[in-house]
Amino acid sequence: MNVLITGASGGLGRAFAMECAGRGCNLFLTDINEDGLSPLKNGLERRYGVCVKAKACDLTSEESVGELLNVIDSCGIRFDMLLNIAGIDFEGGFMERDRSSVLKIVSLNVEATLRITHAILQRRREGEKFSIVFVSSLASMYPMPLKATYAASKRFLLDFALALRQELREQNVNTLSLCPGGLATTQEAISGIMAQGFWGDITTNRLESVTRRTIDLVQRGKSLYIPGTVNRALSLFGKLVPRPVIAFIIYWRWKNTQKKWLCTSSD
Amino acid sequence: MKTVIITGATSGIGFATARKLAGNGFAVIGIGHSRVNCENAKARLLGENPKAEITYFEAELMQQREVGRLADELERYISVHCGGELHALINNAGCVRSYYTTTEEGYEQQFALNHLASFLLTYRLLPYLKRAGGRIIMTCSNSHRGQKMHWDDVMLKKGYNPLTAYKQSKLCNILFARGLNDRFASGGVRAYAVEPGLVKTDIGNKETGGLVNLIWTLRKRHGVSPDVPAETFAYLCGEESNPCGLYYRGSREEKYSSEVTRESAERLFRLSEKLCGICYSEEAVL
Numbered sequence: 373m374n375v376l377i378t379g380a381s382g383g384l385g386r387a388f389a390m391e392c393a394g395r396g397c398n399l400f401l402t403d404i405n406e407d408g409l410s411p412l413k414n415g416l417e418r419r420y421g422v423c424v425k426a427k428a429c430d431l432t433s434e435e436s437v438g439e440l441l442n443v444i445d446s447c448g449i450r451f452d453m454l455l456n457i458a459g460i461d462f463e464g465g466f467m468e469r470d471r472s473s474v475l476k477i478v479s480l481n482v483e484a485t486l487r488i489t490h491a492i493l494q495r496r497r498e499g500e501k502f503s504i505v506f507v508s509s510l511a512s513m514y515p516m517p518l519k520a521t522y523a524a525s526k527r528f529l530l531d532f533a534l535a536l537r538q539e540l541r542e543q544n545v546n547t548l549s550l551c552p553g554g555l556a557t558t559q560e561a562i563s564g565i566m567a568q569g570f571w572g573d574i575t576t577n578r579l580e581s582v583t584r585r586t587i588d589l590v591q592r593g594k595s596l597y598i599p600g601t602v603n604r605a606l607s608l609f610g611k612l613v614p615r616p617v618i619a620f621i622i623y624w625r626w627k628n629t630q631k632k633w634l635c636t637s638s639d
Numbered sequence: 640m641k642t643v644i645i646t647g648a649t650s651g652i653g654f655a656t657a658r659k660l661a662g663n664g665f666a667v668i669g670i671g672h673s674r675v676n677c678e679n680a681k682a683r684l685l686g687e688n689p690k691a692e693i694t695y696f697e698a699e700l701m702q703q704r705e706v707g708r709l710a711d712e713l714e715r716y717i718s719v720h721c722g723g724e725l726h727a728l729i730n731n732a733g734c735v736r737s738y739y740t741t742t743e744e745g746y747e748q749q750f751a752l753n754h755l756a757s758f759l760l761t762y763r764l765l766p767y768l769k770r771a772g773g774r775i776i777m778t779c780s781n782s783h784r785g786q787k788m789h790w791d792d793v794m795l796k797k798g799y800n801p802l803t804a805y806k807q808s809k810l811c812n813i814l815f816a817r818g819l820n821d822r823f824a825s826g827g828v829r830a831y832a833v834e835p836g837l838v839k840t841d842i843g844n845k846e847t848g849g850l851v852n853l854i855w856t857l858r859k860r861h862g863v864s865p866d867v868p869a870e871t872f873a874y875l876c877g878e879e880s881n882p883c884g885l886y887y888r889g890s891r892e893e894k895y896s897s898e899v900t901r902e903s904a905e906r907l908f909r910l911s912e913k914l915c916g917i918c919y920s921e922e923a924v925l
Contacts (some may be wrong), residue, residue, distance in 0.1 A: 386745045408743055411704060415744025418914050508669065556738035559846060566849070573849050580739040580796045 374451045376400045376492055378431060379458030379608065380574060381408025384579065388455050391583040392422040401426040403458070419630025425449075431458055431484035432476075437471060441491055450497040453590075455505045456485050456529075461522045474521050481525035485573075486532075493545070501544045503590040506533045508549040510575070510603050513610035526551075530596075537595055546607050548590040553603040568629050574602045593605035640665045640692060641771070642721040643876055644713065644759065646700060646760070647732030648653040649676035652778055655865035656729060656872045661691035663873055666721065669695045670732065691820065700732050701742050703915065710763035717767050727765050727876045730757035730799055731778040733808070735843045737851040739799035746914065747794035749801075749915030753808035758815060758911045762919055765828070772827040775819055777812035778868075779832035779886065784896045786810050801851055811907060813895055816885060818904035822919065825866035828898055829881040832895070833842060835868030835889040837861060 375392045379385040380401035389399055393416045402410055406428035413424045427443050430436040458479045462473045494503040509526040516523035530549045536545040553575030554565040565572035577599040589597050589602060598604045610618060643660055647653040648669030661667045661684055671677040677695035684693050698709035701867060717725055720900070734755045742751045754779060761768075761775055786806040789795060795804050812832055819830035839862035843855025874890045884892040885899075912918055 381743070386741050386743075387739075390745045391739070404704070411702070411743035414916060415742075415746055415914075419745075501768055512913065517756065556740060558740075562740075562846070576738075578739060579798060580799050584797075629775050 373397045373453065374400065375453040375455065376402070376451050376459060377486075378402050378427070378429075379577045381405050381412050381458075382457065383561065384435050384583075385455075385457040386412055387557075387579045388457060388586075389416055390419075391421045391580075391587055392453075392455075393424070395587070395605055396420070396422060397453070397620045398423040399425070400444065400451070401430075402429045404428065404430050407459060412527045412551055420573075421595070430480045434487070437484075437487055437491065439443055441495075444495060450501070451492055451495055452497050452500060453505075454489065455504045456489060457505075457507050458484065459507055459525075461519070463519065465518055477521045477525055481522070482528050485529065489536075493540075496545070499544075501591075503537075504533070504545070504547045505548045505586055506530075506547065508533070508551045510551050510553045510598065510606065512549075512551055513607045513616055514622060515619045516544070516626075517619055518626045534595055536572070546590060546593050546595075548586065548594055549596050550581055550582070550586050551596065551598045551603075551607070553570060553600060553606070555579055555582065571625075575600065575606070579602070640666045640719065641662065641726035641876075642668060642724070643727040643729060644662060644668045644725065644764070645729040645731055646670040646672065646756075647778075647881040648695070649673075649680040651842060652835055652838055652865045652868050653729070654680055654683075655869040656731065657693070657902060658687065659873045660876060662690050662801070664876060665714060665726070665876065666692035667694070668713070669693065670696060670698055670700065672697065672699050694828045700760070700809075701734070701748055701752040703751075703755070703759060704743070706756055706759045706763070710760060713892045714765065715766075717764075721767075721769060722842060724919040725764055725773050726756055726765035726771045727774045727776060728761060728768060729778070729810070729872060729876075730761065732756065733778060733842060734845065735801060735805055735847055735851060735855070736851060737801055737847045739796065744914075747796070747804065749804045749808050749925050750794050751809070753805070754811035754815065754817070755914060759915045759917065761815075761819070762917050763914070764921070765823070768828050769826060770822075773883070774827065774875060774881060775816070775830040776872060777816055777830070777832045779812040779816075779834060780806075780809040781834050781836075782806045783810040783813055783891075783898075786896070787898055788814075788907070790906070794918050802845075810896065810898060813899050814904045814907045815911070817899055817901070818908040820857070820885065821904060823910075827881075829883075831882070832885070832886045833868060833871045833875070834886060835865075835871070836863055836888065838863055838868055840865055843894075 381403040409426040413426045417422045429440040442466045470476045497546040506529045512526035512530040533547040533549045582599045643665045648657045649671035673682045680693050699705045740748045816830035886893045886895040
């Protein structure tokens with residue numbers, strides 16, 4: 373099975389790469405961070421003996437994606453799975469961020485995800501089952517003050533994935549949205565979880581089991597995976613309580629948390 | 640003057656050992672992962688012992704490329720300043736993690752730092768150790784007893800338990816020491832594992848969260864000063880001829896797990912070679 377992973381050298385991407393390699397998949401890795409790709413390629417090949425290709429790519433650039441596709445096409449690779457992991461978040465109020473970083477959230481999380489998804493769907497293995505994972509977020513369930521753009525971008529993915537799934541169902545394509553709460557992917561993420569204290573702790577999911585279960589579920593044809601009981605309860609809460617009320621509650625809580633944690637970015 | 644290298648030498652057991660060995664007349668090369676910590680450690684050591692020969696190098700040993708870079712720098716330094724001889728390498732740097740987190744290679748961090756980093760650094764420095772009939776010493780722990788190797792999943796991806804990962808990494812330390820002896824003791828180098836006892840250090844409070852942090856904060860209260868295990872390192876470095884045991888506490892041999900067999904040591908050695916992309920039998924000849 374051939375799998376393409378975007379954002380492969382980040383914490384979540386690496387965990388997915390390890391999970392897929394452990395299942396014997398051959399991998400095509402891409403990330404904007406070129407330095408992270410070759411150690412990961414080495415690690416995967418040494419540990420699992422699978423075939424790994426890697427190429428750095430800025431998914432927000434049409435030109436860069438074109439180069440990536442050239443490599444794929446010149447090798448004649450056809451895919452069975454696409455893991456859309458690349459994404460970005462800048463914390464903080466809308467007006468406290470400069471314009472380019474706000475727009476960057478949309479251009480990477482939404483636009484770039486559509487670009488690569490469209491391209492790889494055209495390069496799926498003929499007549500076989502194809503799976504796509506979109507990394508959405510628990511944040512997609514609510515309007516989130518102080519994470520407004522991020523949460524909305526993740527909402528886009530959630531709705532898009534479900535609609536695309538229906539469109540391509542007859543062609544044996546399945547999409548799944550992964551909506552995790554906290555994930556202990558990087559040191560910044562862990563310090564963010566710690567800043568949220570008790571709530572951070574109970575909404576945090578184990579990276580190694582989330583990746584395993586995501587792959588299981590997407591292959592079984594599921595459309596949504598919210599890891600953890602607490603997170604599932606919180607998402608239900610998002611459906612029952614009027615949205616303006618939710619926005620109020622979230623704002624009240626995040627305002628205090630962010631004072632403790634002024635970490636800027638995670639991807 | 641005999642040279643020793645100590646990893647994780649800016650605090651805890653590594654720092655106490657650096658102080659002790661500097662006092663005993665060794666030239667000490669310390670490794671730490673932040674510049675500020677290295678500078679502070681060096682200043683403190685020189686403050687107590689102005690004539691001591693102390694050098695610090697920075698490296699994030701968890702990442703293999705950093706080990707490679709550090710080894711390049713150390714090779715140059717040892718060749719120029721130490722006559723190409725290294726008397727001892729103390730693989731002490733270690734960490735505890737609350738969550739399953741990975742290095743650049745995708746390797747679990749406790750396994751990567753507590754074991755693989757030592758494995759790779761030792762490989763690179765072995766020629767210099769051989770020249771001096773040197774010693775390789777791991778900071779191990781009695782917590783390795785009662786732990787088995789999870790051979791089918793060494794990085795514990797299927798159900799990560801921080802404590803199991805830690806204990807297994809400590810079992811790796813003593814298995815690695817055993818594996819080195821099986822291969823190289825006849826060539827004059829000798830490897831040891833040290834049981835430090837329960838020591839009052841911050842290992843369980845660095846970059847950990849929640850439960851792990853809390854438990855270690857409570858547990859370390861009962862610990863001894865890092866100067867206690869430093870005595871063990873001083874003994875192993877200071878003896879004229881290489882002591883012939885494997886596992887030490889103070890100047891006495893300590894009982895170790897029955898899991899430490901030639902077969903397991905060999906198996907870990909092969910696996911680690913694979914994960915580091917190296918082969919000890921093809922090591923560079925000076």
